[in-house]
């Protein structure tokens with residue numbers, strides 16, 4: 024009998040976190056430190072990976088990190104994480120940081136990155152992940168592009 028595999032949609036595990044930039048996050052010019060931005064994206068992606076897999080997942084790589092414009096002391100950050108594609112034991116997650124500040128509170132895309140998370144079993148070894156079914160046009164485009172990014176990473180690793 025054929026096994027019934029339950030596919031999950033990207034929206035099922037999507038994460039949105041909100042933060043405010045405090046003085047301990049910034050450099051002497053009042054701009055948020057790059058490492059803090061990456062940490063926030065990593066946390067959102069880790070939650071997203073766990074939402075999808077119901078297991079512990081670890082960061083295997085981070086690439087295409089962009090710092091388009093600075094976030095500053097007091098700015099409100101919205102950190103979004105969404106799975107683009109599940110491979111076998113790894114998944115690619117797209118992270119974005121949207122920043123808004125007074126007086127107009129207009130949201131600006133300040134940062135982006137792609138994270139690879141690997142799901143681990145109880146023995147600490149990588150295990151197979153529930154497949155992902157992209158639904159929207161954007162999700163389908165990201166799903167296709169994710170395979171090219173994986174191939175690019177593999178050529179860079181070897």
Ligand SMILES: CC(C)(COP(=O)(O)OP(=O)(O)OC[C@H]1O[C@@H](n2cnc3c(N)ncnc32)[C@H](O)[C@@H]1OP(=O)(O)O)[C@@H](O)C(=O)NCCC(=O)NCCS
Nearest residue numbers: 080081082083084109110111112113114139141149176180
């Ligand atoms: C990530 C890790 C579990 C991979 O273990 P491994 O024994 O190398 O596993 P494998 O070679 O079998 O690869 C497993 C998957 O990870 C992917 N992978 C491994 N290293 C990778 C890297 N550097 N970049 C992108 N993907 C990677 C492989 O492509 C494979 O994906 P697939 O099964 O979907 O095709 C291991 O390297 C590790 O524990 N790293 C430290 C993680 C960590 O400490 N993170 C920070 C704290 S969360």
